[in-house]
Amino acid sequence: MKLNDLAEKLSLRNLTLEIQIKESTCVSKGHASDLLSDVLANAPGGSVLVTIQVHMNVIAVAIHAGVASVIFASGMVPDQAVIEKAISEGLPLYTSKESTFDIAGQLYELGLRGGHG
Amino acid sequence: MKRILADLHIHTALSPCASEEMIPQAIVRAAIRRGLEMIAICDHNTAGNTAAAEKAAGKDITVIAGMEITTAEDVHVLGLFPDVWVACTVSEKILKTLPEMQGSSKILGRQTLMNAEGQIIGMETKMLAASSAFRLSDSVNLIKRHRGIAVAAHLDRPSFSVISQLGMIPDDISFDAIEISGAAVASSRIQEFYSFGIPVLTSSDSHFLSDIGTCCTALEILEPTFNELVLALRGIAGRGCSVA
């Protein structure tokens, strides 16, 4: 599924409008976790990460794990410095008022699967 | 210079997860029996029993007033302070940001404030098991502003450590030391912790009397005081620390 379409279907707020997302950017995997050690170890490459973890390290860890985009759940919004770092790294960030559980459920319905799915 | 043994992470009965047997006098006695000359009292998000522990210790052993802050990211950070007064000043700021217990001590555990003799002088009403509103960087700054020592607690553990929560030590945080558990000391992972270039401590994180001194740090210092501990961590004038 195209990342742009996914963001629209879930009514996500784009925190990194400066990033031009390529039309061809597609995602088929997802991961939900607030422990960045778990993200490093288990997030599938090219996946969408759903988290309430807004620490600066989320950007470095997401890049390292090859995560394609991060969705902050429960209305969490990271500091501007985190957003700027994401922009400089070309990592699209979104936020949603909905909980991790509900976002993950919607992603699943759209056909995304976890690392073992 | 002399070599002393220190266990710098011990909970009292004030921590909801610690045993009721962790009363100041009993902790001090157990520590002396195990050959320790310095201990630090570090309850979750409070320094409420540090005065009692210091009094119980008298001149027999040095008690450092500390606390184990749970940051907003669920990271445990130890703050070790020059004295009880400073520790309690920091503790007040942390406690203000915690939710009230509202009768959940049956599930979460009792939070007993004690005097040196171990008599109960009150119950902490804030939920000490909760995370404070202070983020990791704010917590470390708060500790340092109060001339404290900031330690990344149980860095090798899969929960509540900087690495478990944040994947790596953030660039903008400068810890004075990292703490690893006895299990990590005995494992091949120990080199991984030395590679951070930060002094490595090992402490028991005691929740029971029998835990005290099961692993500890050796300090090369002139006398067992807070100032000497600071100098040992910086390796000044022949002082130093090593896992024991």
Ligand SMILES: [Zn+2]
């Ligand atoms: Zn801890």
Ligand SMILES: [Zn+2]
């Ligand atoms: Zn502890």
